[in-house]
Amino acid sequence: xDMIVCIKQIPDPETPASAFKVDEAAKxxxxxxxxxxxxxxxxxxxxEAALRVKEQLGSGTIHVLSVGPAGAAQAIKQVLAMGADxxxxxxxxxxxxxxxxxxxxxxxxxxxxxxxxxxxxxxRQAADWDEGVVPMGVAELLGWPQVTxxxxxxxxxxxxxxxxxxxxxxxxxEVITPAVVTISNELGDPRYxxxxxxMMAGRKPLAQWTAADLGLDAGQLQSRMELERLYVPVxxxxxxxxxxESPAEMAANLARRxxxxxxx
Amino acid sequence: xxxxxxxxxxGEVADGNLTGLTTELLGAGRRLVEKAGGKVxxxxxxxxxxxxxxxxxxxxxxxxxxxxxxxxxxxxxxxWLPAAQEAAAKASPAAVLLGQTSIGRDLxxxxxxxxxxxxxxxxxxxxxDSKLHFTRAAYGGNxxxxxxxxxxxxxxxxxxxxxxxLEPDSGRGGTVEHIAARPAADQARVKVLGQEKAKVxxxxxxxxxxxxxxxxxxxxxxxxxxxxxxAAVLGGAVGASRAACDLGWYPPSAQVGLxxxxxxxxxxxxxxxxxxxxxxxxxxxxxNIVAINKDPEANMVKAARFAVVADFKQVLxxxxxxxxxxxx
Ligand SMILES: Cc1cc2nc3c(=O)[nH]c(=O)nc-3n(C[C@H](O)[C@H](O)[C@H](O)COP(=O)(O)OP(=O)(O)OC[C@H]3O[C@@H](n4cnc5c(N)ncnc54)[C@H](O)[C@@H]3O)c2cc1C
Ligand SMILES: Nc1ncnc2c1ncn2[C@@H]1O[C@H](COP(=O)(O)O)[C@@H](O)[C@H]1O
Numbered sequence: 001x002d003m004i005v006c007i008k009q010i011p012d013p014e015t016p017a018s019a020f021k022v023d024e025a026a027k028x029x030x031x032x033x034x035x036x037x038x039x040x041x042x043x044x045x046x047x048e049a050a051l052r053v054k055e056q057l058g059s060g061t062i063h064v065l066s067v068g069p070a071g072a073a074q075a076i077k078q079v080l081a082m083g084a085d086x087x088x089x090x091x092x093x094x095x096x097x098x099x100x101x102x103x104x105x106x107x108x109x110x111x112x113x114x115x116x117x118x119x120x121x122x123x124r125q126a127a128d129w130d131e132g133v134v135p136m137g138v139a140e141l142l143g144w145p146q147v148t149x150x151x152x153x154x155x156x157x158x159x160x161x162x163x164x165x166x167x168x169x170x171x172x173x174e175v176i177t178p179a180v181v182t183i184s185n186e187l188g189d190p191r192y193x194x195x196x197x198x199m200m201a202g203r204k205p206l207a208q209w210t211a212a213d214l215g216l217d218a219g220q221l222q223s224r225m226e227l228e229r230l231y232v233p234v235x236x237x238x239x240x241x242x243x244x245e246s247p248a249e250m251a252a253n254l255a256r257r258x259x260x261x262x263x264x
Numbered sequence: 265x266x267x268x269x270x271x272x273x274x275g276e277v278a279d280g281n282l283t284g285l286t287t288e289l290l291g292a293g294r295r296l297v298e299k300a301g302g303k304v305x306x307x308x309x310x311x312x313x314x315x316x317x318x319x320x321x322x323x324x325x326x327x328x329x330x331x332x333x334x335x336x337x338x339x340x341x342x343x344w345l346p347a348a349q350e351a352a353a354k355a356s357p358a359a360v361l362l363g364q365t366s367i368g369r370d371l372x373x374x375x376x377x378x379x380x381x382x383x384x385x386x387x388x389x390x391x392x393d394s395k396l397h398f399t400r401a402a403y404g405g406n407x408x409x410x411x412x413x414x415x416x417x418x419x420x421x422x423x424x425x426x427x428x429x430l431e432p433d434s435g436r437g438g439t440v441e442h443i444a445a446r447p448a449a450d451q452a453r454v455k456v457l458g459q460e461k462a463k464v465x466x467x468x469x470x471x472x473x474x475x476x477x478x479x480x481x482x483x484x485x486x487x488x489x490x491x492x493x494x495a496a497v498l499g500g501a502v503g504a505s506r507a508a509c510d511l512g513w514y515p516p517s518a519q520v521g522l523x524x525x526x527x528x529x530x531x532x533x534x535x536x537x538x539x540x541x542x543x544x545x546x547x548x549x550x551x552n553i554v555a556i557n558k559d560p561e562a563n564m565v566k567a568a569r570f571a572v573v574a575d576f577k578q579v580l581x582x583x584x585x586x587x588x589x590x591x592x
Contacts, residue, residue, distance in 0.1 A: 013404050017541050017563060020406040029403060100373075101382060129402045129409075130522060131385045136341075136373035145342055145453040148370045161457075166366045167525065168517050169461040171338065176453040184523070185506065186516055224382030225418075228397065229410040235548075237566040239555075247578035254554065254572055254579075255586035261569075263531050263552050264474075264498065264590065 001060040001155060001177070003050045004114065005084060006107055006122045006134070007043035009068055009075040011035065013127035020232065027230040028097075029128075039075045042123025044190035046183040047079045049153045050121045051191070054083075057155055061085050063114055067106045069096050073206060081193035081201035088114070092210035099223040100129075104137025106221070109214035111142060118177040119160060124149050124184045132182070139180040147175050151186035268416035270302025272329075272357040274348060275320060276367060277313050282320060284471065285363035287429035289422055290324035292390055293361060294430055300392045303327055305355040307443070309347050311337045314440070321438030324430050329354065331443035338456045339367050341374050343447030348375050350445045352417060359396060360419045364526070368421040376419040383419040384411050386522075388426040405522060405545035424470060425528040425549055462517040467501050469518060474500025474531045475547070477520055480507035481536025481557065481576065488514055490580045491535060497587045503527065503547075505537045521546035535576050539564030556580075 012035045019032040031037070047064070054060040062084040066072040069091060076087035090106055098106065111117050125132035132148075139146035151170070152163040160179060164171050165186050175181075193201070211221060242257065244250030258264045271293035275286040286306075293304040306325035308316065310332065317328040331347040348371065352360060360375065362368035364386045376383035384398035388408075391397040396418050402409045469475065476495040478488050488502065495502045504514035506521060520527055522542040528549035535556045537543060544567065547553075555568035556576050565571040572579050 011403075013542070014540075015406070017406050020403065020541075022407055029407065101377075104377065124523070127404065130404065131373075131383075132369055133373040133376075133383055133385060136370070137377045140374050140377035146370070146374065147454060149366070165516055166459070166461075168366075168464075169459060171459040172457045173340075174455045174457055179453070185510060224376075224380075224414055225384065225411040226414055227409060228412050229408075230402070231408055232406065233408050235567065239566060239568050239571050241560070241565075242570055242572045247572070247574040248582040250572045250574055251579045251582035252586045254570060255583060255590055257570055258531070258554070259590055261552070264587070 001053060001057055001118045002116050003053065003060060004063045004065050004111055004117055004120045005043070005047045005050050005079060006120060007047065007064060007066050007075055007079055008040045008126045008128070009037045009066060009072040010040045010126060010128040012038050013041065022230050022232050024229070024231055027227050037071065037075070039078055040123050040126045040128070042125065042127065042183055042185065044079070045185060045187045046121040046123050047082055047084060048190040049150065049181070049183045049187055051083050053153055053155050063088060065090070065107065065110055067091070067095055067098060067103050076206060077201045078193070080204045081198045082191055083197070086204055087206040088209060089206060090209045090211070090214070094211055094218060094221045098221060099225065100131055100133035100137060101224045102221040103134045104141060105216060106211060106214065107134065107138045108141035109216055110209065111138070113214055120180045122180065122182050124182045135180050135182045142178070144178050144180055145175050146180045147173055148182040149184045150181055151184055153181055268356055268358045269300070270304060270355060270357045271296050272305040272307060272352060272355045272360045272417070273325070274307050274360065274362045274368070274371070276363060276365060277308060277310055277316055280312070280315065282316050282323065283363070284429070285365065285424045287323045288424070288427040289361045289363060290320065291429040292422065292427040294324040296359065296390060296392055300358060302358065303355070305329060305351065305357065307331065307348060307351040309336050309344055317440050318434070319432070321436050322432040322434050326438050327355065328438060328440045329443050330440055331445060333446055335447045335449040338459060340452065340454045340456065341370050342452065342454060344371055345374060345378060346445035346447070347443050349378060350443050352379065354441065357417050360417050362421045364421040364423045372419050372421045379417065379419070381415050381417060381419060382413050385421050387420045387422045390420065390422070401545055405541035424526040462515055467499070469501045469503055469525050469527060472501035472527065473529050474498040475503050475520070475527050475529045475550070476500055476533045476535065477503035477505065477537055477547070478508055478514070478535050479505040479537030480511065482508065482513070485513040487536070487576070490584070494533065494580060494584050497584055497591060498531065500529070500531070505543050534564045534568070535580070537564050538562050539567055
């Protein structure tokens, strides 16, 4: 089975709220000092899902693909170290900060150019904009079925069997390939590459393409939504810390305050 | 669509009723058309949905588009898409609204690409002046983004509890139209083999007026027993942080937050939950937050109305006892 794993390099989503800043004029996030960009967490789980399918089958190829700035090569190398076979970095004019619409166009075109792809694994949503749009866009542009928010994927005679997480439970589906599958955190932790794998990753092939290489013009890379404002909502702390000599007394005081405030 | 006007709501039906979020979308749709003009349409897709068409009208729909067929269930994007497309073609709306649910998350982006338009996911505010504006959280809830569609119809999923439903009015008038599109079940590329729905004992998390949530600081699944007791005394439901769900201490269907459930109860008690922005994204609309945390600097403590800074193990037994006395 030939698989593509799509990954996005993003500012660390674990950045505490206190260190999170926005340049409102530029409508951009200012990366917190001393933090490094990371691979969006669900994308590492997408890589893990693809690696498990390859191990299950005992054969197959995993391509890692990222659309973004030149620095995203680092993110690709991280997934090559986990065990993927080769990488594709698609960057250049118009692609430093593409929106979901443009990104889906690029990924769909790249998948066609790579050719013979049976499955594309993506994260359920990128942990910067928290949208979850690109995968369905890619599926639509390629005319493939989609299965989203998966916690387990296995291969079975040209199909994928996928366990999905629903808001009120789980479901198991079977999808005919080629297909797009998105992965959620319920899959479990992605593997850590060993030191030797990290060193070897540098020697794996990494192709660099531009949008023009994929036959895409500027019109296809235009966003469909205009970002009018980006800001940090103001929240003021008005907490009343409950006093007490002992935790038991605090508990009693809390119960009393809740009653006084007519909350219970 | 040059003359795009009005709103099309893609509704959801569960256990034979419109979901609460569907009624919220209809309320939002009504308020939008009051300013922008046009009608509120409501698409209902499923095996037996025509029975709730009148409810959709009572909650604000002018036209209900019914796509009724057993083959629409369980949901699959490729089965629902042609029905949604047909309804969009009939209604020619300025906005298509879906809920931020398992279905909305999966369907809305695909529908947007099929229509060649943009989409705003997990929208918390919809405004209209001379054009539409959507506000949504981004960066794990640390930022807010306001977006305007460049072409119509704009597709948006809407976060639960962000919009108010109307009081249902059974005297409202409306019409029902039938959607012809049917899924070609024999050509389905995605087949649902089975579903396993979480058991809900007592009140549903989304609907609960009191929610008691546990986090990683509980130290193990046992901690949730005390939370269940506390929830029982308060007549509430139990939620969990993602960290607690990932550790297998509580089922993912109880996860509160960005990728889980959104709640806005009268009382939210967060026990040993740090209050990461992605968690706050699912509960910051709560009217009163109580934090029980041993760290006075925890974000949840700062966001709370009342906080007890102590080890939860020493607080919960007395709290349960005191509340029992008060409620007796
Ligand atoms: C893209 C993305 C999406 C996410 N979506 C969600 C989501 O939907 N929901 C969600 O919850 N998280 C989500 N997260 C994870 C989130 O960032 C946090 O990691 C998570 O919420 C932390 O869970 P926690 O508060 O239980 O654990 P921790 O952050 O580890 O906090 C534990 C807390 O317990 C306190 N504590 C420890 N021991 C005790 C004790 N004995 N008594 C009292 N207090 C104690 C500590 O002081 C601490 O505040 C997401 C993350 C990402 C990147
Ligand atoms: N710039 C990108 N490069 C590669 N893959 C991406 C990019 N943006 C999004 N994706 C993929 O699409 C998924 C969902 O992203 P989004 O729709 O932006 O939330 C991510 O988890 C990635 O797998």
